[in-house]
Amino acid sequence: MTEPAPPRAERRRRTEQRVLDAARELFAERGFERTTIRAVAASAEVDPALVMQYFGNKRRLFAEAVRVAGPAGSAGSPEEAVEQLLATLGVKMRLPPASLAMLRSMLTHPEAAATARETLGRQVAQVGASLPGEDAPLRAALMTTILLGVTVGHQLLELDELREASPDALAAALRPALRALADPGA
Amino acid sequence: MTEPAPPRAERRRRTEQRVLDAARELFAERGFERTTIRAVAASAEVDPALVMQYFGNKRRLFAEAVRVAGPAGSAGSPEEAVEQLLATLGVKMRLPPASLAMLRSMLTHPEAAATARETLGRQVAQVGASLPGEDAPLRAALMTTILLGVTVGHQLLELDELREASPDALAAALRPALRALADPGA
DNA sequence: TCGTTGAGTCAACGCCTGTTGAGCGAAATG
DNA sequence: CATTTCGCTCAACAGGCGTTGACTCAACGA
Numbered sequence: 001m002t003e004p005a006p007p008r009a010e011r012r013r014r015t016e017q018r019v020l021d022a023a024r025e026l027f028a029e030r031g032f033e034r035t036t037i038r039a040v041a042a043s044a045e046v047d048p049a050l051v052m053q054y055f056g057n058k059r060r061l062f063a064e065a066v067r068v069a070g071p072a073g074s075a076g077s078p079e080e081a082v083e084q085l086l087a088t089l090g091v092k093m094r095l096p097p098a099s100l101a102m103l104r105s106m107l108t109h110p111e112a113a114a115t116a117r118e119t120l121g122r123q124v125a126q127v128g129a130s131l132p133g134e135d136a137p138l139r140a141a142l143m144t145t146i147l148l149g150v151t152v153g154h155q156l157l158e159l160d161e162l163r164e165a166s167p168d169a170l171a172a173a174l175r176p177a178l179r180a181l182a183d184p185g186a
Numbered sequence: 187m188t189e190p191a192p193p194r195a196e197r198r199r200r201t202e203q204r205v206l207d208a209a210r211e212l213f214a215e216r217g218f219e220r221t222t223i224r225a226v227a228a229s230a231e232v233d234p235a236l237v238m239q240y241f242g243n244k245r246r247l248f249a250e251a252v253r254v255a256g257p258a259g260s261a262g263s264p265e266e267a268v269e270q271l272l273a274t275l276g277v278k279m280r281l282p283p284a285s286l287a288m289l290r291s292m293l294t295h296p297e298a299a300a301t302a303r304e305t306l307g308r309q310v311a312q313v314g315a316s317l318p319g320e321d322a323p324l325r326a327a328l329m330t331t332i333l334l335g336v337t338v339g340h341q342l343l344e345l346d347e348l349r350e351a352s353p354d355a356l357a358a359a360l361r362p363a364l365r366a367l368a369d370p371g372a
Numbered sequence: 373t374c375g376t377t378g379a380g381t382c383a384a385c386g387c388c389t390g391t392t393g394a395g396c397g398a399a400a401t402g
Numbered sequence: 403c404a405t406t407t408c409g410c411t412c413a414a415c416a417g418g419c420g421t422t423g424a425c426t427c428a429a430c431g432a
Contacts, residue, residue, distance in 0.1 A: 008429055012379065031294035033219035037420065047381050052421060107342050108217035108294050117343055124347055138359055141347035142336060146363070149335015150328060156293050157303055161310055161327035173324055176366035177332070184362060194399060198409065223390065233411050238391060 016054050019044040023051075023065045027101035032062055032109040059111060066102040066115060070122065075130040078182035085127065085147050085178060086171045093167045095155055104156060120144055131182060139181045146181075150174065202240050205230040209237075209251045213287035218248055218295040245297060252288040252301060256308065261316040264368035271313065271333055271364060272357045279353045281341055290342060306330055317368055325367045332367075336360065 006014070022043035026035040037058055041048040055061040073084055095103075102119070105112035128140030150170075154162040162170065192200070208229035212221040223244055227234040241247040259270055281289075288305070291298035314326030336356075340348040348356065365372070 008377095008379070011429095015379080031219075033217075033294060036418085038418090048420085049382080049422080050380055053380085058420065104293050106293075107290050107338070108220060113343060117345065120339070120343070120345060124345070135355070135359065137347045138351050138355065141339070141345055142356075142359055142363070145335040145339035145345070145348070146332045147335070148339060149331040149333070152293070152338065153306070153327070153331035153334060157299060157306070159303065159306060159310070159327055159331070161323045162331065165324050169321070169324065170328075173321065173328055173367070173370075176370060177328070177363040180362035180366045181359070184359075194407095194409070197399095201409080222388085224388090234390085235392080235412080236410060239410085244390065 015044075015046065015050075019046060019051055019054060020065060021097075023061055024097040024101050027062060027065055028097045028104055030104075032058075032105040032112060037061070062101075062105075062109070063111065066098050066112065068096060068098040068102075070119070073126055075126055078131055079179070081127045081130045081143075082175065082178045082182050085143060086175060089147055089150065089174070090167050090171060095151070100155060103152065120148065133184065139184070143178055143181050146174075146178065201230075201232065201236075205232060205237055205240060206251060207283075209247055210283040210287055213248060213251055214283045214290055216290075218244075218291040218298060223247075248287075248291075248295070249297065249301075252284050252298065254282060254284040254288075256305070259312055261312055264317055265365070267313045267316045267329075268361065268364045268368050271329060272361060275333055275336065275360070276353050276357060281337070286341060289338065306334065319370065325370070329364055329367050332360075332364065 019040065023035070023040045026040055026043060029035075037051050038048050040061070041051050044051075051061065055064060071088075075081070076084075102112055102115055106116035107113070124137065124140045124144045127143055128137045131140055133139065150162070153159045154170075165173070205226065209221070209226045212226055212229060215221075223237050224234050226247070227237050230237075237247065241250060257274075261267070262270075288298055288301055292302035293299070310323065310326045310330045313329055314323045317326055319325070336348070339345045340356075351359075
């Protein structure tokens with residue numbers, strides 16, 4: 001026999017989760033515009049109307065799908081800031097679908113752009129706080145957008161030269177560039 | 187009196203150019219999916235059917251709009267490669283609409299992605315050819331994606347910290363990072 | 373056991389999209 | 403002047419989209 005049929009509340013939670021997972025995957029793959037409610041529903045093996053019932057409309061479904069826990073980072077020395085950024089990239093070899101979904105749509109979906117600006121802004125502020133020099137905000141912004149570019153090139157555009165490199169090799173090659181920005185005096 | 191009414195062929199060329207300019211601007215602003223033929227036509231003060239007559243379909247209109255003359259660059263020393271990249275960024279303070287259109291859609295429109303991969307690939311090869319070391323391709327790819335990230339952050343996401351900086355300050359801050367990648371031995 | 377709840381489905385609406393073919397009217401041609 | 407050419411517009415189509423309200427039926431509570 002199969003399992004003893006989960007109670008209603010539990011079933012409901014699981015279905016919603018299945019929809020959310022399907023949405024994340026499709027948003028990450030195709031972006032906001034090319035992802036249809038119907039496709040999400042089909043992928044979650046559910047009726048399109050149910051998706052609406054759960055999330056109200058497509059924009060809210062997207063907002064829910066890209067919500068991600070911001071990693072609690074501590075400001076420290078410039079070297080630590082560099083390693084923290086590189087670690088982010090290390091993790092990014094398996095970037096969570098929620099983040100990929102946000103990145104994929106950030107250039108074409110206004111709300112995704114707002115989320116991206118907010119997320120990146122926080123990272124810039126955090127990195128900037130640990131850098132010396134009066135142009136620390138600018139250098140922090142550059143360090144952050146550098147990682148953005150590498151991530152985009154690697155995860156979304158899938159450039160061969162980056163795909164072929166191991167995460168460690170990538171981090172090792174990038175480290176000197178980030179250090180040069182973190183502490184220009186050294 | 188007004189001008190002596192241009193001949194038919196001339197008028198035709200001007201109209202087509204007006205459509206193409208409108209398309210470039212809208213594609214750059216909103217991306218492929220959110221730009222409608224109708225909106226392009228309205229912006230060019232023309233009937234939507236005329237756009238189809240000129241370009242066949244939306245994809246071909248986009249392809250025509252993002253076509254841009256690749257800058258003839260010469261491979262030289264690593265330092266020259268760095269300066270060449272930075273100059274690109276300097277130019278990018280007023281990046282041509284055709285390039286912006288391509289960048290805006292590269293994450294969500296498959297054909298824009300292909301064009302981006304091709305363009306970036308060429309730049310990587312060109313930069314890589316002028317770098318020493320056996321991991322030159324990887325480092326060239328990083329240098330290229332770094333500029334991609336900074337451009338995206340500056341031109342498309344419009345991050346405050348980058349917007350506030352002058353082109354020169356930006357190039358100056360970025361130079362050491364690129365040099366660290368161009369010649370890790372130095 | 374019986375009425376109630378609520379998860380999930382069905383069928384349809386209105387809208388907007390890319391795209392098409394017929395037609396108009398002024399410029400070109402003789 | 404008569405005829406052809408062709409730049410351009412008009413009206414409409416088919417398809418896909420987000421979204422909605424009525425409905426079904428199994429799990430629940432008394």
